[in-house]
Amino acid sequence: MARLPIYQRIVLTWIRRGINRIDSPTLGRLAGVAPATVRRDLSYLGPLGTRGAGYDVDVLAKQIEEVLGHDRIYDVIVIGLGNLGRALVNSENFLISGARLVGLYDASSAVIGTSINDLTVSDVNGELAPATIAVLCVPASEAQVVTDKVVASGIHAILNFAPQVVSVPIGTAVRYVDVSIELQILAYHLTNGTGPLGGGVIHTLGISRPVPPLSA
Amino acid sequence: MARLPIYQRIVLTWIRRGINRIDSPTLGRLAGVAPATVRRDLSYLGPLGTRGAGYDVDVLAKQIEEVLGHDRIYDVIVIGLGNLGRALVNSENFLISGARLVGLYDASSAVIGTSINDLTVSDVNGELAPATIAVLCVPASEAQVVTDKVVASGIHAILNFAPQVVSVPIGTAVRYVDVSIELQILAYHLTNGTGPLGGGVIHTLGISRPVPPLSA
DNA sequence: GGATGTGAAGTAGTTCACAGCC
DNA sequence: GGCTGTGAACTACTTCACATCC
Numbered sequence: 512m513a514r515l516p517i518y519q520r521i522v523l524t525w526i527r528r529g530i531n532r533i534d535s536p537t538l539g540r541l542a543g544v545a546p547a548t549v550r551r552d553l554s555y556l557g558p559l560g561t562r563g564a565g566y567d568v569d570v571l572a573k574q575i576e577e578v579l580g581h582d583r584i585y586d587v588i589v590i591g592l593g594n595l596g597r598a599l600v601n602s603e604n605f606l607i608s609g610a611r612l613v614g615l616y617d618a619s620s621a622v623i624g625t626s627i628n629d630l631t632v633s634d635v636n637g638e639l640a641p642a643t644i645a646v647l648c649v650p651a652s653e654a655q656v657v658t659d660k661v662v663a664s665g666i667h668a669i670l671n672f673a674p675q676v677v678s679v680p681i682g683t684a685v686r687y688v689d690v691s692i693e694l695q696i697l698a699y700h701l702t703n704g705t706g707p708l709g710g711g712v713i714h715t716l717g718i719s720r721p722v723p724p725l726s727a
Numbered sequence: 728m729a730r731l732p733i734y735q736r737i738v739l740t741w742i743r744r745g746i747n748r749i750d751s752p753t754l755g756r757l758a759g760v761a762p763a764t765v766r767r768d769l770s771y772l773g774p775l776g777t778r779g780a781g782y783d784v785d786v787l788a789k790q791i792e793e794v795l796g797h798d799r800i801y802d803v804i805v806i807g808l809g810n811l812g813r814a815l816v817n818s819e820n821f822l823i824s825g826a827r828l829v830g831l832y833d834a835s836s837a838v839i840g841t842s843i844n845d846l847t848v849s850d851v852n853g854e855l856a857p858a859t860i861a862v863l864c865v866p867a868s869e870a871q872v873v874t875d876k877v878v879a880s881g882i883h884a885i886l887n888f889a890p891q892v893v894s895v896p897i898g899t900a901v902r903y904v905d906v907s908i909e910l911q912i913l914a915y916h917l918t919n920g921t922g923p924l925g926g927g928v929i930h931t932l933g934i935s936r937p938v939p940p941l942s943a
Numbered sequence: 944g945g946a947t948g949t950g951a952a953g954t955a956g957t958t959c960a961c962a963g964c965c
Numbered sequence: 966g967g968c969t970g971t972g973a974a975c976t977a978c979t980t981c982a983c984a985t986c987c
Contacts, residue, residue, distance in 0.1 A: 512915065516908045517892065534946065543892045546946095547980050554948055562947040562986045579911055580918040587910070594814035601810045604890050604907045609914065644913050668913040670906075674820050676733065676759045684916045686909050690886075691820045692732045693902050694803070695795055697860050697884040698825065699728065700900045702796040750968065762968090763958050770970055778964040778969045 514552055517542045519575045525568045534565030581609055586642040588614035588666075590657055592622050592632055595672060596648035600628050614640035618653070639664040651675035658685075730768055733758045735791045741784045750781030797825055802858040804830035804882075806873055808838050808848055811888060812864035816844050830856035834869070855880040867891035874901075 521541045525533055535546040556574045560566045587610045589596050599605050616635040623634050645661040654673035669685045737757045741749055751762040772790045776782045803826045805812050815821050832851040839850050861877040870889035885901045
């Protein structure tokens with residue numbers, strides 16, 4: 512399922528280039544997964560392909576968009592506007608995929624009241640705007656209290672950049688992005704090559720094997 | 728294996744607090760994993776625990792440190808010093824775990840020559856400093872050429888923040904951090920709850936179930 | 944011919960359940 | 966009693982291989 516956005520991105524570039532069919536070996540090569548895996552993944556969306564001729568890119572894009580809820584708009588708040596929070600808010604990758612920034616929050620009086628990207632930063636101790644996803648860029652020590660506040664405000668999905676596992680009620684989704692862990696995993700693979708403990712295969716988003724270069 | 732750094736972090740806070748034993752249910756609760764999983768994970772490091780009494784935190788920390796290669800120093804270069812690259816370089820989480828910043832690179836003449844964190848940004852078209860890990864914060868359109876250059880310079884581990892799957896030779900590890908994919912996955916879980924396509928379970932770093940609050 | 948879609952096989956990772964030990 | 970360490974069961978995911986269809 513984490514691969515669908517990757518397929519989507521590839522299919523959209525195909526559409527932009529005016530190519531209207533793609534087959535599973537090609538899509539797999541570009542996404543870094545085996546052809547059979549591509550077919551299995553896409554088969555969950557229904558029988559979209561044409562045997563012998565691959566997939567129509569428009570049909571694919573439409574189906575993936577639907578299952579990802581890409582047509583809906585998601586209201587996102589960002590809490591913690593230090594270096595990382597500001598970088599995210601200013602990043603163009605952030606707002607693709609139907610996300611809409613509706614609130615910025617921080618605890619520091621030096622930041623509260625400043626404007627970033629047409630939004631004014633509010634005090635995190637005040638009320639939070641209604642939203643569906645919260646992005647936490649707060650220090651680890653604050654992660655749990657902020658999480659509790661976010662949950663209390665009715666948000667059920669959290670993207671946590673703090674290096675801290677947080678506790679949430681059942682029904683609330685949390686995903687973690689932790690740069691230092693990523694570096695440690697890479698460091699492990701450098702020393703232990705294809706050793707025990709899951710050596711060899713490297714993957715975060717389903718990208719697991721070296722991809723041969725593609726000219727196109 | 729991605730869980731070892733999490734265990735390590737928890738164990739280190741335990742040590743800092745002066746508590747010298749921890750058992751698998753507690754460690755599991757704090758890390759967001761089942762006790763049996765904790766024991767299975769730790770058993771790969773050898774029989775470290777004491778039956779009936781849990782694990783000695785010093786022994787645990789030492790063993791995890793060893794298997795993570797945490798005692799070694801890893802030379803890291805960062806390529807692309809836009810908002811995200813600068814935020815990472817300035818972040819304190821970045822340099823824990825034995826990583827040492829040895830080079831900064833960008834393509835823009837406006838950035839080349841400026842100093843960040845006592846390091847001067849060099850031209851990415853010049854020679855790259857010898858390093859073991861490269862962090863890419865470049866636009867997606869540049870990701871593959873920069874990757875090729877990084878690989879050619881002898882680096883075998885890449886952390887890629889660009890929303891672009893890159894192709895590398897066998898033996899080179901790539902990990903991806905893609906914020907927009909994370910948001911899309913969260914959005915999917917919001918609409919599809921515990922549906923098909925891997926619904927229900929939310930996990931990035933092995934954190935998969937709600938953790939009951941812990942007072943300590 | 945050539946690619947899809949899918950049962951079946953294979954693989955990886957998790958959890959159970961309990962013997963062994965403190 | 967309580968917790969570790971681990972064979973065995975289970976679950977999820979990936980890949981094979983081939984019948985099916987364009």
